[in-house]
Amino acid sequence: MKKLFVGLALATAVSALLPVQAAQVPAGVTLAKEQVFHRGIGSEPASIDPQKVEGSPGGFIVKDLFEGLVSQDADGNTIPGIAKSWNVSDDGKVYTFHLRKSSWSNGDPLTAHDFVYAFQRAVDPVTASKYAWFMQIPGIVNADAVIDGEMPPSTLGVKATDDYTFQVTLENPVPYFPKLLAHYTTFPTPKKVVEKYGDDWTRPDNIVSNGAYKLSGWVVNEKLTAKRNPFYWNNDKTVVEEVNYLPIPSATSELNRYKAGELDMTATIPLDHFKKLQKEIPKEVTITPLISTYYYSFNTKKKPFDDVRVRKALSYAINRDAITKYITGQGQKPAYSFTPSSINGFVKPDLAWEKMSQKEREKEAAKLLKQVGYSKSNPLKVELLYNTSESHKKVAIAISQMWKQALGVEVTLRNEEWKTFLDTRREGNFDVTRAGWTGDYNEASTMLSLWTSESSLNDAKWTNKEYDKLLETASSTIDEGKRGLIYEKAEQIFSSEMPAAPIYQYVTSRLVKPYVGGYPMNNPEDNVYSRDIYIIKH
Amino acid sequence: MLKFIIKRLAVAVPTLLVLITISFFLMQAAPGSPFTGERNLPPEILKNIEAKYNLDKPVWQQYFLYLGNLAKGDLGPSFKYRDYTVNDLLEQSFPVSLKIGAIAFIFTVIIGVSIGTIAALKQNTILDYIIMALAMTGVVLPSFVIAPLLVMIFSITLQWLPAGGWNEGTWEYLILPVTAMAIMYMASIARIQRSSMIEVLNSNYIRTARAKGLPWRTIILRHSLRPSLLPVVSYLGPAFVGIITGSVVVETVFGLPGIGQHFVNGALNRDYSLVLGLTIIIGSLTILFTAIVDILYAVIDPKIRYQ
Numbered sequence: 001m002k003k004l005f006v007g008l009a010l011a012t013a014v015s016a017l018l019p020v021q022a023a024q025v026p027a028g029v030t031l032a033k034e035q036v037f038h039r040g041i042g043s044e045p046a047s048i049d050p051q052k053v054e055g056s057p058g059g060f061i062v063k064d065l066f067e068g069l070v071s072q073d074a075d076g077n078t079i080p081g082i083a084k085s086w087n088v089s090d091d092g093k094v095y096t097f098h099l100r101k102s103s104w105s106n107g108d109p110l111t112a113h114d115f116v117y118a119f120q121r122a123v124d125p126v127t128a129s130k131y132a133w134f135m136q137i138p139g140i141v142n143a144d145a146v147i148d149g150e151m152p153p154s155t156l157g158v159k160a161t162d163d164y165t166f167q168v169t170l171e172n173p174v175p176y177f178p179k180l181l182a183h184y185t186t187f188p189t190p191k192k193v194v195e196k197y198g199d200d201w202t203r204p205d206n207i208v209s210n211g212a213y214k215l216s217g218w219v220v221n222e223k224l225t226a227k228r229n230p231f232y233w234n235n236d237k238t239v240v241e242e243v244n245y246l247p248i249p250s251a252t253s254e255l256n257r258y259k260a261g262e263l264d265m266t267a268t269i270p271l272d273h274f275k276k277l278q279k280e281i282p283k284e285v286t287i288t289p290l291i292s293t294y295y296y297s298f299n300t301k302k303k304p305f306d307d308v309r310v311r312k313a314l315s316y317a318i319n320r321d322a323i324t325k326y327i328t329g330q331g332q333k334p335a336y337s338f339t340p341s342s343i344n345g346f347v348k349p350d351l352a353w354e355k356m357s358q359k360e361r362e363k364e365a366a367k368l369l370k371q372v373g374y375s376k377s378n379p380l381k382v383e384l385l386y387n388t389s390e391s392h393k394k395v396a397i398a399i400s401q402m403w404k405q406a407l408g409v410e411v412t413l414r415n416e417e418w419k420t421f422l423d424t425r426r427e428g429n430f431d432v433t434r435a436g437w438t439g440d441y442n443e444a445s446t447m448l449s450l451w452t453s454e455s456s457l458n459d460a461k462w463t464n465k466e467y468d469k470l471l472e473t474a475s476s477t478i479d480e481g482k483r484g485l486i487y488e489k490a491e492q493i494f495s496s497e498m499p500a501a502p503i504y505q506y507v508t509s510r511l512v513k514p515y516v517g518g519y520p521m522n523n524p525e526d527n528v529y530s531r532d533i534y535i536i537k538h
Numbered sequence: 539m540l541k542f543i544i545k546r547l548a549v550a551v552p553t554l555l556v557l558i559t560i561s562f563f564l565m566q567a568a569p570g571s572p573f574t575g576e577r578n579l580p581p582e583i584l585k586n587i588e589a590k591y592n593l594d595k596p597v598w599q600q601y602f603l604y605l606g607n608l609a610k611g612d613l614g615p616s617f618k619y620r621d622y623t624v625n626d627l628l629e630q631s632f633p634v635s636l637k638i639g640a641i642a643f644i645f646t647v648i649i650g651v652s653i654g655t656i657a658a659l660k661q662n663t664i665l666d667y668i669i670m671a672l673a674m675t676g677v678v679l680p681s682f683v684i685a686p687l688l689v690m691i692f693s694i695t696l697q698w699l700p701a702g703g704w705n706e707g708t709w710e711y712l713i714l715p716v717t718a719m720a721i722m723y724m725a726s727i728a729r730i731q732r733s734s735m736i737e738v739l740n741s742n743y744i745r746t747a748r749a750k751g752l753p754w755r756t757i758i759l760r761h762s763l764r765p766s767l768l769p770v771v772s773y774l775g776p777a778f779v780g781i782i783t784g785s786v787v788v789e790t791v792f793g794l795p796g797i798g799q800h801f802v803n804g805a806l807n808r809d810y811s812l813v814l815g816l817t818i819i820i821g822s823l824t825i826l827f828t829a830i831v832d833i834l835y836a837v838i839d840p841k842i843r844y845q
Contacts, residue, residue, distance in 0.1 A: 047620040128590040222795035260701035419570025
């Protein structure tokens with residue numbers, strides 16, 4: 001007998017009562033006659049193919065054009081998408097999704113086979129998807145072997161038991177698996193169309209999608225246009241008729257276009273304009289927490305940074321309040337734990353050093369450094385690596401000043417162009433390096449798994465067996481409360497070992513015109529679905 | 539003349555090959571790869587991606603594969619924009635840069651040469667000073683100042699013209715970028731034209747023509763303008779290529795889908811095939827237009843033709 005997952009069942013039940021997915025226009029609001037939404041997306045999307053896309057510009061578009069098994073509400077909670085409901089086997093390894101009857105934008109029925117195709121396509125070496133690892137995270141059966149080319153894609157642990165039932169088998173129970181399915185890599189793709197047009201299938205003339213919108217125009221580096229998809233299952237509740245996505249890499253140019261009335265929503269706000277805009281148009285400046293941390297990694301394989309006391313001293317001496325207040329100043333929060341507090345179900349641990357005052361921390365830092373043998377007369381020399389950018393430079397200068405003042409540390413700054421920097425960092429050619437990490441799904445493991453010994457992202461090359469074990473246990477702990485406790489412990493180990501110094505939690509800051517209704521002010525994954533937006537008469 | 543042209547073109551092919559070879563290996567030598575990102579890809583996934591783009595093969599083999607495809611006119615897939623080939627991207631973006639560039643070029647030449655000539659004829663008068671002061675301002679003001687300034691005045695404050703975008707090249711979207719581009723070159727041309735005209739006007743044969751009592755108009759239009767254009771023409775060859783292959787700054791400020799934007803992004807993304815494709819296009823155009831300038835020289839100046 002199959003056990004119905006209590007939490008998820010509740011979510012499903014609640015969602016059946018509330019029309020959470022779709023634009024919710026409050027009573028008394030008069031809508032504009034022309035429902036056209038112009039959104040800035042930063043830069044040109046790398047792709048709009050769900051299994052090939054990477055990065056947020058393409059992500060914004062794919063999330064409008066396609067819909068996966070689940071979706072998210074304005075606060076980032078998981079809600080049903082194409083799957084009406086789902087249940088999990090007793091051992092927690094087999095997930096069964098019950099799909100609603102829906103269609104592709106050409107009227108063809110959307111079935112469980114389309115999901116089978118998409119999942120297989122994501123791991124197929126021929127697709128060469130950069131996000132193939134997204135199928136490895138929950139450990140879908142045979143994902144590793146298929147990616148390695150040892151087994152054919154058809155052996156992946158997914159199947160359609162009938163046209164409207166889709167089943168996924170995992171190697172181990174991963175209780176947060178449904179949360180992962182709001183990610184674009186798991187969205188369905190139309191097999192017939194992909195096979196007919198090859199790489200050209202995403203062109204406006206060829207594309208067939210299943211989301212609220214369908215692509216109607218695409219000029220690279222200028223704009224993409226999408227029109228409402230009349231076949232979308234929830235089309236009645238969609239308000240915006242046409243969405244224009246404008247890739248404008250220069251934040252200043254984007255701001256100009258916004259001021260000239262050509263954009264309703266920007267992708268970002270230029271750092272040096274932020275304060276002025278907050279004074280001039282405070283209602284249009286929005287700040288949303290993000291599952292993302294800005295941090296400095298220490299090279300734990302290099303002396304003296306292999307000594308935890310040195311790492312701790314450097315981390316303690318960073319005045320995070322000063323940085324978020326005076327340097328970044330866009331509502332970023334000081335970070336002491338690696339996992340941002342905005343993450344779903346994460347309880348921030350009680351970290352002793354967080355509770356100290358900055359003075360106390362600096363005193364402790366000086367003490368630690370002295371123990372290792374460094375003093376103002378025999379100063380620690382640090383080379384700080386960061387990628388070339390005005391804002392990273394400001395932070396680096398401030399922190400090197402803090403280190404100098406509190407500890408007498410002599411800092412050399414080294415900046416490198418982005419791709420060069422990535423190479424240097426990966427090769428471990430640094431003392432201390434800037435880094436940033438944005439979670440891929442709304443669960444603490446998206447952050448904490450970065451620091452396991454085997455993680456390819458662990459640039460500090462830090463290893464800790466206890467930490468590895470905790471994360472392994474967490475990944476199969478079904479009870480969310482218990483899992484939270486494990487993550488808390490992992491954070492404690494991280495703090496006591498300090499392979500990296502968390503500095504601040506990123507935010508998404510952007511300008512949104514007052515007449516744009518339905519903007520999600522609290523989605524920590526920055527999922528702004530155009531289907532939830534409406535344009536108010538103005 | 540025909541021999542001259544053939545000789546010029548025969549040199550072009552090896553030049554281009556050298557250019558491709560150097561660019562190819564320089565691009566490979568640059569640190570970082572098209573597939574590095576904040577997230578280090580797991581090795582098995584990286585392997586699949588590299589296999590797709592032939593990057594798992596030895597570099598020399600990649601080089602010959604590239605040349606082989608190039609001979610068929612195939613510039614390869616873009617490494618960054620996965621839904622497009624480099625041919626697709628260039629087909630879409632080159633006409634945009636060409637249109638803006640060509641319009642800007644026509645304005646530049648007509649206005650630049652005219653005001654340069656006027657300044658020379660009215661040498662050391664108020665008119666000359668005003669024109670030259672404006673030209674100097676145009677030369678020293680970089681486009682990254684002029685372009686946002688135009689946006690601020692005409693788009694944000696007055697709201698007369700769009701602040702950016704292309705919209706299939708309708709006229710209101712062209713005015714500001716064309717102006718921003720033309721100003722830079724116009725100023726240089728006016729200055730070159732003025733000094734060259736003054737030089738011609740002071741030469742002996744013009745003095746003779748005046749002594750013979752030829753009308754001033756005939757002297758200017760028939761005897762002075764043509765020789766005075768020589769320095770301008772030699773400047774125009776490279777300038778024309780620069781202008782039609784898109785100004786990075788102007789395209790970025792106005793969000794135009796031309797090839798200037800591809801150049802910057804291509805280099806930053808290590809999009810090897812895109813950068814090589816652009817290098818080939820711009821290289822070919824440069825070679826072509828230098829040749830055309832040489833030929834034009836021969837047309838304008840009989841001395842060169844007979845040498």
